[in-house]
Amino acid sequence: MTNYTLVPRSLLLSGAFLTAFTLSATAQQSADPPAAAQPPAPAPAAGAPPPAGTAASPSLPPGSPLIGRPAGNDAAAKLAPIAPPPIPAAPDKLPTAKLKVPAGFNIEVYAAGMANARSLALGDKGTVFVGSRLVDKVYAIVNKDGKREVKVLASGLYRPNGVAFKDGTLYIAELSRISKIEKVEDNLDNPPKPTVIFDALPKDEAHGWKFIAIGPDNKLYAPVGQPGNNVLNDDEHGLLRRMNLDGSGAEVIARGLRHTVGFDWHPETKQLYFTDNGRDWMSEDVPEDELNRITKVGEHFGAPFCLQGNIVDPEFGWGKSCSEYTAPVGLLGPHSAALGMRFYTGNMFPKAYKNAAIIARHGSWNRSNKVGGDVVIAKLNKDGTMKSLEPFLTGFLEDNKYIGRPVDVLQMKDGSLLVSDDYNGAVYRITYGKPKTAGKS
Amino acid sequence: MRKTTTALAFALIATSVSAETIEQRIAPCLACHGEKGQSETENTPSLGAQHAPYSLIQLFMFREKLRVFEPMNEMTKALTDDDLRLFSDFIAKMPKPEPPGENGDPARMQRGEALVRQHRCDSCHNGDLSGKENVPRIANQREDYLAKTLAEYKDNSRHGYDASMADVMAPISPEQIADLAHYIARMR
Numbered sequence: 001m002t003n004y005t006l007v008p009r010s011l012l013l014s015g016a017f018l019t020a021f022t023l024s025a026t027a028q029q030s031a032d033p034p035a036a037a038q039p040p041a042p043a044p045a046a047g048a049p050p051p052a053g054t055a056a057s058p059s060l061p062p063g064s065p066l067i068g069r070p071a072g073n074d075a076a077a078k079l080a081p082i083a084p085p086p087i088p089a090a091p092d093k094l095p096t097a098k099l100k101v102p103a104g105f106n107i108e109v110y111a112a113g114m115a116n117a118r119s120l121a122l123g124d125k126g127t128v129f130v131g132s133r134l135v136d137k138v139y140a141i142v143n144k145d146g147k148r149e150v151k152v153l154a155s156g157l158y159r160p161n162g163v164a165f166k167d168g169t170l171y172i173a174e175l176s177r178i179s180k181i182e183k184v185e186d187n188l189d190n191p192p193k194p195t196v197i198f199d200a201l202p203k204d205e206a207h208g209w210k211f212i213a214i215g216p217d218n219k220l221y222a223p224v225g226q227p228g229n230n231v232l233n234d235d236e237h238g239l240l241r242r243m244n245l246d247g248s249g250a251e252v253i254a255r256g257l258r259h260t261v262g263f264d265w266h267p268e269t270k271q272l273y274f275t276d277n278g279r280d281w282m283s284e285d286v287p288e289d290e291l292n293r294i295t296k297v298g299e300h301f302g303a304p305f306c307l308q309g310n311i312v313d314p315e316f317g318w319g320k321s322c323s324e325y326t327a328p329v330g331l332l333g334p335h336s337a338a339l340g341m342r343f344y345t346g347n348m349f350p351k352a353y354k355n356a357a358i359i360a361r362h363g364s365w366n367r368s369n370k371v372g373g374d375v376v377i378a379k380l381n382k383d384g385t386m387k388s389l390e391p392f393l394t395g396f397l398e399d400n401k402y403i404g405r406p407v408d409v410l411q412m413k414d415g416s417l418l419v420s421d422d423y424n425g426a427v428y429r430i431t432y433g434k435p436k437t438a439g440k441s
Numbered sequence: 442m443r444k445t446t447t448a449l450a451f452a453l454i455a456t457s458v459s460a461e462t463i464e465q466r467i468a469p470c471l472a473c474h475g476e477k478g479q480s481e482t483e484n485t486p487s488l489g490a491q492h493a494p495y496s497l498i499q500l501f502m503f504r505e506k507l508r509v510f511e512p513m514n515e516m517t518k519a520l521t522d523d524d525l526r527l528f529s530d531f532i533a534k535m536p537k538p539e540p541p542g543e544n545g546d547p548a549r550m551q552r553g554e555a556l557v558r559q560h561r562c563d564s565c566h567n568g569d570l571s572g573k574e575n576v577p578r579i580a581n582q583r584e585d586y587l588a589k590t591l592a593e594y595k596d597n598s599r600h601g602y603d604a605s606m607a608d609v610m611a612p613i614s615p616e617q618i619a620d621l622a623h624y625i626a627r628m629r
Contacts, residue, residue: 069564080565083575083603085494086501087522134602136507159604205597205604228608 068229068281076281081365082402084134088115088425095403099395101430104350107393110418110429111141111150117420117427119211119261119340120410121163121170125185128410129153129170130420130427131163133209138163138172140188141427153191154181161261162212164220166245173210173222176201178247197247202227202236207259211340211408216270220245223274225259230279230304232316238303240274240294254294256301256325262340262408267355269384271295275338275359276328278307280366287311289338290328291357291378291386299326330386335364336372340408346415349432353377360406360419363397373397375406375419393419393430463531470516470528478535486586490537495577496529498602508599537571538581545627553624556617560609570625575602584626591618 070076091112101107116132117139123129128141138160140153154160154172162173170184172194178201179194181187202208207225214220219242226238238257243250263274272294278287287307302309302325304316309327312320332338341359356379363373375393378386396404405423412418417430473482478489488496502508504517504525517525544550557563557570562579566572570580579587593599595610595618613621 069561077564077568080576081603081605083494083498086498086602087525135505158600205607208604 068279070281075368079366079368084116084405084423086115086134088113088117091426094424094426095395096428098398098403099393099428101393104432106431106433108429108431110427111148112424112426113150114139114141114427115425116422117425118161118407118422119163120408120418120420120427121165122410122412123165123170123185124168126413127185127188128418128427129163129165129184131161131172133159133161133422136160138170140184142188151188153184153188154194157194159209161209162222164212164214166214166218169245171197171212171214171220171245173212175205175208175210176203178210178212178220178222180245197245198222198243198250200250204237209261211261211263213263214245215242215272216265217242218245219243221263221272223257223260225257226303229281230313230315232304251297253297254299254301256299256303256305257292258303260292262338262342262360264342264357266293266380266384267343267345271384273329273341273343273357275332275341276301276303277337278335279304279313280335282307282314283334284367284369285334288331288334289336289361291330291332291338291341291359292326293329293384295326300324301326301328329380329384330378330389332359332376332378332389333361333364333371335366337362337364338372339406340410340420341378342409342411344411344417346411346417348415349417352379356380358392358409358411358417360409362405362407362422363402370397370400370402373402373405375409393428396421396423463527467528467531475538479538480583480586484585484589485583486590487538487582488532489535491532491578492572492574492576493526493529493533494575495572496532497525498575500525500528502602507602537578538583540581540627540629545623549620549623550627552617552620553622554628556613556621557624560613562609565605570628579625580628582626584622587622587625588618591621 089112091109094109094112096107096109099107114130116134117130118133119131121129126143130139130141132138136155136157137152138154138157140151142149142151157172157174159175160172164171168183168185170181172179177196177199179196181191181194184191202224204227206228210222212220212222221240221242223240224237226233238255239252240254240257240260241250241252257276258279259277260274263272265272274292276290276292278289290308292301302322304313305320306317306322306325307313308331310322312322338359338361341357344353344356344358356377359376359378361372361374361376364371373396374391377390377392379388381387393406396402396406402423404421407420407422410418419428419430421428473485474480474488478487480487499508500517500520503510503513504520506514562570565576566579572578590599591610592615594601594606595613597607601607
């Protein structure tokens with residue numbers, strides 16, 4: 001592509017290289033950097049067209065995370081979303097030794113070297129699939145004869161944050177489409193390209209990346225976030241949808257979601273619980289992120305009118321009341337970015353963890369003193385509301401700076417728990433009891 | 442011709458076997474981008490005092506073809522992670538670009554400055570648009586490169602690392618892009 005721009009460009013470059021190349025031979029003796037000739041101006045380079053199938057220009061109101069920031073406030077001016085380093089940390093540079101788990105638990109590196117490792121899914125044969133948001137890849141952590149190996153399963157995707165697995169098929173959610181790879185674990189060395197099953201989705205970048213999961217009803221659940229920090233969205237945003245596994249029969253089941261990046265079904269009640277990220281810039285301490293529960297199709301969870309179940313939004317809440325909306329069952333901390341959550345059903349951890357929600361909090365950016373950057377345990381009351389929120393995995397926050405940021409959690413068949421870290425491009429494994437040799441799982 | 446170019450580029454940039462200094466390895470980059478941090482080449486950015494985390498992200502994106510511009514994709518494709526860090530750190534220490542000698546058109550300068558305020562560029566890029574961390578220094582960048590980049594962010598043909606610029610640019614018109622670029626290139 002873009003060959004039309006390359007003729008003058010490559011001529012220019014070759015001229016410059018030839019000059020520099022010739023000079024660098026002499027520069028072996030001379031410490032002076034080579035003085036390159038002033039190159040002639042090339043023809044204007046046209047912008048490269050986007051790769052096929054990627055997002056077009058957004059048509060909705062601007063989604064800048066900075067909209068709503070108070071003007072003329074020095075503390076607020078210091079805050080902006082935090083970009084992770086692009087290069088995954090080498091295994092020996094991971095902060096594993098600084099991470100803390102409760103007594104009796106152990107943490108080790110499960111796999112590393114996966115740039116921007118995000119959502120997790122487990123295959124029937126033990127393969128762990130890992131999505132990404134800032135790069136174009138889905139990874140597979142393959143477990144073979146006690147040795148783990150990371151493969152790039154698919155690349156050239158656009159913000160492939162979401163992964164889900166069911167009956168041999170891997171489902172991948174990009175920014176604006178959902179696709180699948182059948183019999184994926186039989187073809188890990190030579191996987192076919194994903195085939196699209198659903199793409200009737202908006203292309204907004206803000207809160208456009210998706211977490212997906214498959215419910216006990218055998219349907220695929222996929223959200224669409226609000227296209228900005230705090231916006232009055234149209235009917236195509238701020239929702240959760242479910243569909244058959246071939247993409248047919250799609251229906252919206254919930255509205256008033258700002259951006260959920262994690263959900264799971266309660267092991268006993270089969271009700272869907274989801275995390276939702278609260279708006280930015282209202283204040284340091286409110287609103288908090290939410291833990292929500294869907295009890296019937298068609299509920300509205302408040303955004304952008306009612307926040308955390310009890311605050312009418314200063315901008316959009318006029319004339320509204322929180323009683324019109326379904327309140328969260330628990331609050332997860334201001335700006336804490338509660339993302340991946342799964343109920344624990346394994347037998348490895350102590351009984352107190354059974355059916356508790358394990359929640360990865362990516363950590364705040366919109367707060368002077370950071371909150372989150374940890375994995376917490378939400379225990380529920382008999383009525384399904386949240387009873388308590390306890391720290392589980394901490395240590396990612398050092399001097400108010402992140403040395404790692406958890407994104408998703410995943411229970412393995414043996415009851416151990418994986419945690420992804422997109423800041424370091426790694427996945428950790430938490431076990432309970434006597435530490436076992438790495439490599440066995 | 443193109444193959445020769447590429448081969449020569451690799452010989453220079455990707456080879457660390459011969460223990461070349463960073464100054465020698467980066468010389469072909471600076472042939473276009475400017476030796477003193479200031480680019481004299483059309484549509485080619487000045488790199489001086491650019492923040493290392495930003496440059497590292499861009500070099501990584503070029504290498505991984507997440508940002509598509511073939512000459513840069515070619516130049517970076519054989520670089521190691523350490524190479525990328527080395528180049529980013531070096532660039533950060535070069536002198537920052539200077540505004541052009543002549544003053545801008547007063548009406549356009551005024552409009553550009555108002556747009557910077559209105560769209561909160563200063564929120565991430567700092568009040569003087571010097572940038573920080575992964576947010577680039579844009580003050581006194583080349584006008585043509587600024588205009589081209591803003592237009593590419595607007596139509597999403599340049600995917601940002603975290604996509605915030607696509608959203609920021611959505612409501613900004615092509616005429617406003619021209620005024621923004623005029624002002625940012627010349628601000629003092």
